[in-house]
């Protein structure tokens with residue numbers, strides 16, 4: 127089956143309950159009008175019974191690690207254990223192995239409706255510095271025009287600017303790292319910021335990933351408040367443990383500086399709290415407080431079946447569901463975090479079934495957004511830049527219900 131560019135999406139249900147026809151004008155949405163009763167044309171796509179949403183985006187993934195769990199069979203455990211399992215395995219893999227898993231992971235994201243991904247890719251301290259970036263850049267090329275993939279060069283514990291420079295030259299778009307793991311946290315962050323400044327590229331750091339010590343968010347906000355490129359603090363687990371008096375100045379500075387935050391509920395629920403078997407903290411960034419302070423806050427799926435998270439479906443409905451039950455967002459706030467706000471934090475133009483926006487859309491078999499987040503429907507139609515690029519229609523057979531009148 128080849129991709130299909132419909133002229134109109136007919137009889138689609140929007141999240142507010144309206145049933146509409148949506149014109150598609152190349153890669154943009156045209157007029158959105160109440161559904162007409164006119165017969166369907168050949169180039170119409172009938173969406174009667176489908177909920178039409180903006181296509182989601184995942185602003186925090188690790189394509190180079192994805193889908194490695196079965197090969198590694200790592201022990202369960204916290205962040206240190208996951209890092210050790212990954213480093214032990216990854217020292218022996220080649221570019222093609224990373225490329226194959228990246229392709230499979232992108233296919234899952236796109237098939238589930240995600241039309242933009244930001245992925246962190248390791249720049250290892252030893253060996254071939256650009257192996258992972260080359261592998262993921264090749265996978266990105268294979269999906270060119272279908273899904274946007276931003277690559278963040280993820281520095282290891284010891285920063286080597288030359289190795290990071292080569293990662294940028296090999297296709298990385300942003301500078302990243304996990305300075306909270308470095309012996310000299312501030313020095314490490316500074317070295318990475320100076321590198322980004324030299325290249326005029328954005329940054330996305332693993333700002334912290336522990337409950338009781340450290341966050342580089344304050345340093346990042348203070349140091350980059352005059353920058354115009356995208357700046358993001360990922361995880362921000364530590365913020366979930368701070369009281370309002372400690373938190374307020376951090377949030378004010380981040381909002382003023384225009385630093386976005388990306389929470390990663392699934393990985394944080396898995397990796398955090400191993401040392402707290404009673405009243406285990408959740409370790410999810412305080413999204414509602416961040417939003418109230420004016421910080422653009424999104425959420426990512428982070429790890430998909432690797433030592434950092436054995437589960438994960440590469441599905442935005444999974445992340446949104448977790449935001450509702452574990453971070454207490456409303457269903458609408460949760461969906462925003464994996465769609466509109468995710469695109470904002472990635473610096474992408476808005477998308478959705480609204481006149482003039484990019485025609486990146488996801489239709490699912492559901493009556494409402496609440497039903498969609500609750501049930502993560504398998505039946506989906508993915509539209510990227512005005513083109514249908516993936517479709518799933520499931521069939522189910524069930525034994526007929528026993529009717530009382532037959533007994």
Ligand SMILES: [Zn+2]
Pocket residue numbers: 186187188246332360428
């Ligand atoms: Zn990460």
